[in-house]
Amino acid sequence: MIRLALALVLVLALAATAAAQGPRVEPPGGLTGPGIGAPVGPLVPPSVPTEPSTPDLIVDLSRPRVSITSAFQGESMLLFGMFDPPGEIVVVVAGPPGRETVMRKQRVLGLWLNTGRQAFDDVPAYYAIAASQPLQRLLARGSGEILSLEDRLATVKPVGERSPDEVAQFRNGLVEVKRSEGLYPAAIGQITVQAGRLFRVELPFPSGLDEGVYEIRTYLLREGRIVAAVSRPLPVGKVGFSAQLAGWAAHDGALYGLGAILMALLVGWAGGSVVRRL
Amino acid sequence: MEIYLPIAEMSINAFVLLGLGAAAGLLAGMFGVGGGFLATPLLIFVGIPPTVAVASQANQVIANSISSLQVQWRRGNVDLRMGLILLLGGMLGSSAGVWLFTYLNRIGQIDFVIAVLYVVMLSTIGLLMLVESLRTYIRRRRNPTGPRGKLHTHYLVHRLPLKLRFYKSKLYISALLPIAVGFAIGVLSAILGVGGGFVLVPAMIYLLGMPTAVVIGTSNFQILFVAANVTLLQAITNGTVDVVLALLLILGGVVGAPIGARVAAKLPGVVLRGLMALLILAVAVELLTELIRTPSSPFSLGTRESAL
Numbered sequence: 001m002i003r004l005a006l007a008l009v010l011v012l013a014l015a016a017t018a019a020a021q022g023p024r025v026e027p028p029g030g031l032t033g034p035g036i037g038a039p040v041g042p043l044v045p046p047s048v049p050t051e052p053s054t055p056d057l058i059v060d061l062s063r064p065r066v067s068i069t070s071a072f073q074g075e076s077m078l079l080f081g082m083f084d085p086p087g088e089i090v091v092v093v094a095g096p097p098g099r100e101t102v103m104r105k106q107r108v109l110g111l112w113l114n115t116g117r118q119a120f121d122d123v124p125a126y127y128a129i130a131a132s133q134p135l136q137r138l139l140a141r142g143s144g145e146i147l148s149l150e151d152r153l154a155t156v157k158p159v160g161e162r163s164p165d166e167v168a169q170f171r172n173g174l175v176e177v178k179r180s181e182g183l184y185p186a187a188i189g190q191i192t193v194q195a196g197r198l199f200r201v202e203l204p205f206p207s208g209l210d211e212g213v214y215e216i217r218t219y220l221l222r223e224g225r226i227v228a229a230v231s232r233p234l235p236v237g238k239v240g241f242s243a244q245l246a247g248w249a250a251h252d253g254a255l256y257g258l259g260a261i262l263m264a265l266l267v268g269w270a271g272g273s274v275v276r277r278l
Numbered sequence: 279m280e281i282y283l284p285i286a287e288m289s290i291n292a293f294v295l296l297g298l299g300a301a302a303g304l305l306a307g308m309f310g311v312g313g314g315f316l317a318t319p320l321l322i323f324v325g326i327p328p329t330v331a332v333a334s335q336a337n338q339v340i341a342n343s344i345s346s347l348q349v350q351w352r353r354g355n356v357d358l359r360m361g362l363i364l365l366l367g368g369m370l371g372s373s374a375g376v377w378l379f380t381y382l383n384r385i386g387q388i389d390f391v392i393a394v395l396y397v398v399m400l401s402t403i404g405l406l407m408l409v410e411s412l413r414t415y416i417r418r419r420r421n422p423t424g425p426r427g428k429l430h431t432h433y434l435v436h437r438l439p440l441k442l443r444f445y446k447s448k449l450y451i452s453a454l455l456p457i458a459v460g461f462a463i464g465v466l467s468a469i470l471g472v473g474g475g476f477v478l479v480p481a482m483i484y485l486l487g488m489p490t491a492v493v494i495g496t497s498n499f500q501i502l503f504v505a506a507n508v509t510l511l512q513a514i515t516n517g518t519v520d521v522v523l524a525l526l527l528i529l530g531g532v533v534g535a536p537i538g539a540r541v542a543a544k545l546p547g548v549v550l551r552g553l554m555a556l557l558i559l560a561v562a563v564e565l566l567t568e569l570i571r572t573p574s575s576p577f578s579l580g581t582r583e584s585a586l
Contacts, residue, residue, distance in 0.1 A: 102580075
């Protein structure tokens with residue numbers, strides 16, 4: 001018992017010192033440091049007004065929304081459409097922006113623990129980009145508002161003061177983790193074009209998807225210039241039983257907790273009685 | 279069969295969770311402890327976020343303790359007075375524990391603290407059990423009847439103030455000690471998602487000197503309410519109780535427990551405890567390896583906050 005208590009004190013002290021080393025995250029609404037990287041963000045109005053569809057470009061999705069049900073394991077959605085040739089197609093899928101906190105582990109006394117943290121604002125929950133030609137070639141000609149993942153991530157805003165080098169390290173860490181979770185798919189496959197005017201692409205969504213309204217922008221490019229753009233919202237959300245439980249847990253924790261207790265009491269009691277009779 | 283866990287926000291094979299629950303139930307049936315101390319690390323191994331694993335496991339503990347309390351209560355094996363005194367400490371301890379949990383979660387150290395506490399706790403218990411069962415085994419070999427230990431040990435307990443008479447436990451000791459024991463178990467329960475029976479039972483026998491007959495029932499009584507308190511507070515402060523996860527674990531446990539009890543009846547106690555000790559040590563070693571080994575990536579993400 002004494003040994004256990006000693007160990008507890010030791011661990012807490014270790015964790016507290018480690019936490020003190022990293023800068024604290026400012027509360028939302030606090031001072032934010034100057035944005036590193038390009039000042040152009042998604043706030044810049046698009047050069048071409050986006051509409052549900054234009055005569056040059058028609059886009060549709062295989063399903064109107066991503067429904068996270070009790071059986072959800074991630075989903076692949078088909079985006080397809082038609083355009084007026086000639087031209088190239090680029091599709092950008094962006095999840096809602098939010099704050100992500102990146103934590104970095106270091107070895108302390110032989111054990112790996114979080115010693116540094118850095119928060120970023122305006123981080124897209126999901127980001128994927130696909131094109132009907134190798135993307136580098138299309139973007140090299142400077143298509144303005146179309147941002148590759150790297151360019152988009154250069155616009156996220158670090159919270160607090162830190163050297164640009166360090167911020168860049170944390171930003172790379174952010175991309176690394178998001179990519180491993182399938183939220184920043186590196187290559188979602190090329191857009192295939194048939195008969196010179198029909199195009200289609202599969203958009204992969206993993207099971208650990210954040211909720212919110214995603215935006216799918218489809219661009220038609222001719223000689224490196226955007227000639228038409230179509231924007232479509234894609235709602236991603238829990239539905240049915242999952243949605244009810246999650247909503248209940250988020251908005252009325254006390255009631256949800258009491259429900260959880262009651263469930264455990266009933267099932268435990270009934271289960272125990274039934275099994276003993278067998 | 280894949281199932282989406284609404285709070286953990288991930289999909290997982292339902293049979294993995296049912297199997298895990300059954301394994302914990304098996305242990306519960308074999309050794310009379312909750313099995314939470316093995317289930318929580320295993321949940322973390324299969325990828326459930328530690329915060330959700332701990333909170334949901336507390337929910338599972340409720341079901342586990344009510345079903346054994348059913349039997350113990352009927353047999354009159356609950357020292358209600360002792361249970362209530364322990365519970366007083368347990369409520370305070372678990373509330374403090376949830377507060378500590380929330381704080382550690384905010385500073386990003388909760389995963390580390392959970393892992394380290396498990397390593398310390400499991401390796402201590404595993405080694406103690408292993409040594410004890412080896413010693414018993416050797417002693418039995420030499421002397422089949424076996425010597426008897428003392429019934430009571432008298433020291434600190436009998437000198438503290440606030441003495442109370444516990445008729446069922448045949449004790450006259452200070453209430454401070456059971457309160458302190460309850461408090462410590464409450465903190466453990468909140469941070470690790472365990473009932474704490476595997477610490478509470480030895481503490482009641484060796485520290486408080488309670489007779490073995492009432493120990494299991496009384497500890498179940500205290501664990502039931504402490505687990506309920508942890509579940510409620512976790513749901514309110516962190517929103518990390520996943521009822522779908524808990525339900526699958528509970529259902530698995532309902533199947534596993536009677537099988538465990540049947541196995542336990544066939545194997546000699548010494549062998550049983552030896553096996554359990556090895557299992558506990560294996561989990562401790564695995565957790566320690568995770569802490570020491572260079573991670574595939576030094577980076578991880580905290581909880582996402584969406585901009586509204």
